Amino acid sequence: MNNLEIKVCMGTGGIAAGGTDVLSAFDSALKERSIPAELQMGCSMHKVGCRGLCAKDVLVDVLIDDSRTTYQYIKPEMVQRIVDEHIVGGNPVSEWLVKEDYHNFHEKQIKVVLSDCGNIDPEDINSYISVGGYKATEKVFATMKPEDVIAEIKKSGLRGRGGAGFPTGVKWEACRGVQPNLQMGQKYIICNADEGDPGAFMDRAVIEGNPHAVIEGMVIGAYAIGASKGYVYIRAEYPLAVERLKLAIAAARERRFIGKNILDSGFDFDIKIKLGAGAFVCGEETALIASIEGQRGMPRAKPPFPVYQGLWGKPTVINNVETLANIPYIIVKGADWFSSYGTEKSKGTKVFALTGKVKNTGLIEVPMGITLKEIIYDIGGGIENDKKLKAVQTGGPSGGCITPDMLDINVDYESLAKVGSIVGSGGMIVLDEDDCMVNVAKYFLSFTQAESCGKCVPCRIGTKRLLEILNRITKGKGKEDDIELLLKLGSDVKSASLCGLGQTAPNPVLSTIKYFREEYEAHLQGKCPAKVCRDLLTYSIIEEFCKGCGACLRACPAGAITGEKKQPHKIAPEICVKCGACFDVCKFKAVGRE
Amino acid sequence: MEKTLQKLAKDFRENEGNIISLLQETQEAFGYIPEEAVYFFSRELDIPASRFFGVSTFYAQFYLKPRGKNIITACCGTACHVKGAERLINGAKRELSLTDENNTTNDNKFTLEQVACVGACSIAPVVIINKKVYGKMSADKLTKEIKTLRQDSNE
Incomplete structure (x- = not known):
């Protein structure tokens, strides 16, 4: 040894x-x-x-x-x-x-962006260099012109990993093409690390696990478009990622991979970190720019696109963390290697955050075009407690649901769009028979409603009205034509909103109505089939199981439970606040929910 | 307080002059954004106070009221939601006698906050207590943690 x-x-x-x-x-x-x-x-x-x-x-x-x-x-x-x-x-x-499941979890994955995550020490630049880090930067400055870099990225077919899937090379080319003399010289590159989708943590994991790959991607991008300044806009909710990124930027500057005269090439580029202040809408690029400028993060109409008029009115490229982390690997291993993974229109791999009711929750990287079934059953190991799969939600609050009969679908930009969902930033939440789809739709909508910036009316007021309707449906007070109203209002909000937040906010509602209309109808009849919606439930004690231990009596905040020791207890329905505390504490399954 | 504010205003003028950064630093120094601070900056930097209030009410991160000594942040991300975050929050609210409007206890010992997602979805449901992340939380465990903290602060 x-x-x-x-x-x-x-x-x-x-x-x-x-x-x-x-x-x-x-x-x-x-x-x-x-x-x-x-x-x-x-x-x-x-x-x-x-x-x-x-x-x-x-x-x-x-x-x-x-x-x-x-x-x-x-x-x-x-x-x-x-x-x-x-x-x-x-x-x-x-x-x-x-055990075996650990190996199964990794077997079907192909790791590009995550290839060094979990292997190298993210706080040590030498660890990254020892696995070939910054080779791409050296190669670019020694042998490639900016046009060559753009051509290589275009050839690789890399598309933006933040959600919309715009070809990265095309974006860079457009920004490169803006005449510098008209724009007073300065250009910017921004790394969008404002990962706001609830249920997604790809960007956090990439920055925590391999911050230098992101920095390298930014340097190469800056060189390609001719930017001298870069910003990483990152959520303040990710303290560890911010800390590691700070260390990495300082180490890269010391080794002259960023800063003045990078590797004696005469090219200057430096990176600053901007902390987000907690607004989901700032993931939208024009809102993100407003936030870096120190203003309220409200989107503006496009065009002009940021590549022509972005940060402080200067040409600006905004790329997602994962997109940038792909760049060094493409430069070193070549566009052909990268495009050998994936489908005809969606090249390469994609990182997903696989969460919810699946056995192996975690971060996965799979080639584009893999089937959903492989992700959930081979990598994810199937549904927790062997319950029945009900739906897979992708794309977070902008996305939609996929039902079990569509499990053979290929996971790529086009196929998911066809069934009314999106790849989005990469959140993938598995729902089982215990999840109420109306409640899930309500959850996402209450999120987008709270995060709506308020600038345009369809989003500000439309999401509020949608949420009100969902609220009354889950309270059992829905009206007969509420489902039609949701559909109508939802499509209005989609078509009339200014930015991506409003244009996609109704998606979770529309997609759950499309595939789970019977659950909405059941709620209108006053029933929640999954037994989730509080106001539609009644709690009672099943006498033959009750041991009279008193656990529920002590847990009840409303004093609705009475009973002698070792005798079956009782819940008074008129006092019960339906909090579910008794159901949670009972070890004998003696509390029933109807 | 005056001194700190002077220094922050000076930094603001010398650097890029970004209102969000200024407010973030103010909050770092005081734990929240005192009203006096906003009027001070407004006078000193000749920026209307409305712009400061506009920015600070737009972003979830800024607090215009002092927060409790112990900060409990419950994650409400999708993964946490489907694994019962709502019950955790209700449990903590009961334990601390908090309401929807008032999220800080009267003795200023606890503040209960909700955040959209902390990105630790595979160990959902997640609660952050004084910057430490607790995964796979249950209502019981959370109540216990709160009781321990209460005892510590009483000693």
Whole structure:
């Protein structure tokens, strides 16, 4: 044994599961046995970014002479035994090893953007360089003209990963073509890391796991369009990502990959971080620009597009995090390699945040065109607790639902659009039989309604009215023609709103009506089939199961439950506030919901 | 307070002069954006106070009232929502006797906030207590954490 390496998963998921303590437990356990000295071997410990399967955190890799063993669900108190039996004794602790599902989870994935996430130390630039990092920057400055870079990206077929799927090379070319003398010289490139979609965390994971790839993508993009300044607009809700990005920018500047006269090429480019202040609409590019300028983040009409008139009226390219992180790999490995993945119109891979009621929740990267079935059953391992799949929601609050009978659909920009959903930024939420589709639609709409900036009337007032109708439906007070009204109003809001937020806000409602109309109708009859909508439920105690333990009585905030010890209790329906606290605490399933 | 505000105003003039950054720094210094600060900047920098209020009410991040000593942030992202975030929030509200309008306890010890998504969906439902992320939260565990914090602050 010559070389020992320990890698602890420390993305937001890993840290929440106790990654920091695991790493320090390894540190002290190894020091205590004075392993580095005793065995005379190189010994290093790294924190690494997210490798996708956050549900099994803390994940730990033990690499002895490059042979890798992976452990799951590691806690600090388990570290000593791994050190004793595995590192010293040579026998891995078999019951803590990752199981088959960990390998299945990774088997069908093809990692481009995430290829180095979970492998390198995101806080150490040398770690990135050692796996070929900044090779693309060197290649670009040594051998390529800006036009060559644009041609290569166009040839690769890379499309924007932020949602709309606009070809990246075409965007760059348009910005390059704007005459500098007319525009007073300055151009900008902005990295959009304002990942606001609830249920999506691809950008966070990429920045936490491999910030340098994003920086490299920005440098190459800046060179291609002729920008001398760049901004990363990132959510303040991602403190760890901001911290790692700051470190990475400073390290890149020190090595002269950014700053003045990059790698002696005569090209200047520097990057600043702008913290978002918590507004979903700022993911829209014109609103994002307004926010960087320090104003209320309200979108404006397009055209003029930002590539002609963007930040402070200057030509500006805005690219998503994942788009930029693809760039260095395309430059190094070539456009043909990249376009060998994917379908005819959607090239390459896409990162998705697979969440909800699926066994293996986490971050996945798959080739475009993979079927939804493969994602959910092969990678995701199927539905949690073996319940029945009801729908897959993609694209967050701008997206729609896909039903189980459409599982053979190819996941790419065109196919998802055809069934009324979108790829969007990459959130993929799996819903099972216990989820109420009306409630899900209401959830998304209450989000977009709250986030509507208020500039244009159809969005500001239309979303409010839509939400009111949904609210009364879920309260059992819906009117007969409410479904028709939702459809009519929804399509009006879509066609009359100014920006992408309003134009897509009704999608969750329209798509759930299209595929789950019977659930809406059931609500109009005063029933919630999935037993989710509070106002349509009544709670009662099933006497034969009740042991009279008193747990529900203590939990009830309204004092609606009465009963003697060891005797069946009772709920008084007129006092009950339907909070569900009794249902949650009962260990004997003696509380019924109807 | 005056001194801090002077310094912030000076930075504002010397740098790019961005209202959002100025407000973010003000909040960093005081924990919220005091009304006096806005009027001070307005006079000092000759910018109408309405622009400061316009920006600070537009973005969810800014607080115009002081917040509690302990900050509990419940994630309301989609994944957390389908895994029962609403019940967590209702439970915490009951425990802290908070209402929809008032999210800070009367003794200023706790503030309960909701955020759209913290991006830790695979460990949903997620609650952040004083900047530490807790995954796979349950109403029971949350109540316990609140009780511990209350005891700590009483000691």
